[in-house]
Amino acid sequence: MKTQESWKIGILFSTSGVTSIIEVSQLNGTLLAIDEINARGGVRGRPIEPVSYNPGSVVSNYGDMAEKLIVEDRITALFGCYMSSSRKEVLPVVERRNALFFYPTLYEGFEYSPNVIYGGATPNQNSVPLANHLINTYGKRIFFVGSDYIYPRESNRVMRNVLRQGGGEVLDERYYGFDVDEAGLAEVAREIVAMKPDAIFSTVVGQMCIDFYRAYHAAGGDGRVCPIASLTTNEAEIAAIGPEASVGHITAAPYFRSINSPANRKFLKAYKQKFGSVRDVTSCCEAAYCQMHIFANALEEVGDMDTDRLHEALLGATFDAPQGHIKIDPDNTHTYLQSRIAHVDESGEFVIENKVRRALKPDPYLVYPQIHDWSFRPQKVIKSTE
DSSP, rough: OGGGGGEEEEEEOSSTTTTTTHHHHHHHHHEEEEEHHTTTTTTTTTOEEEEEOTTOOOOOOOOHHHHHHHHOOOOOOOOSSSSSHHHHHEEEEEEEHHHHHEOOOOOOOOOOOOTEOOOOOOOOHHHHHHHHHHHTTTTSSSEEESSSSSHHHHHHHHHHHHHHHHOEEEEEEEEEOOOOOOOOOOOOOHHHHHHHHHHHEEEEOTTTHHHHHHHHHHHHHOOOTTEEESSOHHHHHHHHHOHHHHTEEEEEOOOOOTTOOOHHHHHHHHHHHHHHHOOOOTHHOOOHHEEEEHHHHHHHOOOOHHHHHHHHHTTEEEEETTEEEEEETTTTTEEEBBEEEEOTTTOOEEEEEEOOOOOBOOOTSSSSSSSGGGTTOOBBBBBBTT
């Protein structure tokens, strides 16, 4: 492949380190989409060529490698990052260099940049429906546990406010560094079991997520009685945790592997053919896959890599995603997404309990945060379709 005949894009997903369990799935979703685009002739007859670096889950590396992709590799469209702290490293680089950055991960909201296309859920698309579900299904007494960085602290701030609007109470709030292991989380797990909250809201990520769920189970916690509820815990992590320790626990997300639709079956079939298994297909993986297709469609329309022209073409862009129809909101460059809540069954698979019937407009600043105004509660899943 000759460089001048391809469209070069930059990729920043970690294949090693504490967040690699998720970022590898995001990388796979990105590469699958590139394969599909190139198989149909590329964009205007030219293939997309990924230039990929491994930040190793080290936050400072993301900004340094973004700079390298733009300055040395002369690439103006970047795809990557899982943690908000890594996104914050890339953000000033792409703004200073006027590059486009596609971020395929849910996050805490309260941010906007014209140089970023946000592909993951904002708080109104996951935190608000999850708070509503917990209060109405389990009760109002919630215990918070999180990793110690930007996303958990900000996400917990939002969740605390939303819960209080619904009459909920935060019993306690704990944060742990990425060096903690299962043994280090055993004490808080025992405290939670002794305190008997109605539910636990977890913003622990990466390997720590796996360790926390296992520690909770070892302490006698039962997800069918007092679930750990999360916005991030996904199929890859549940597989690593194991069904015995994960049964009953809850996640709110736009996408689950168990969605029964033609678009999702096609996506999973292609993913399995390329990677041998769908074990690590996650909501973040699906978001990365969708963002690459949306980018390629905009590039097809524009015909060059000019950041400003691509940005204009991306505003209002739509895609029939595995999760359902999605759209880039021209008001804030976030994405209209589906919203679902699912619990883990005895086999370790997510079973969808509730969903909305349409994609939700992203509200990154929670202009309309009222818990009782959200239309999620009365819209139960039709079991025959999901």
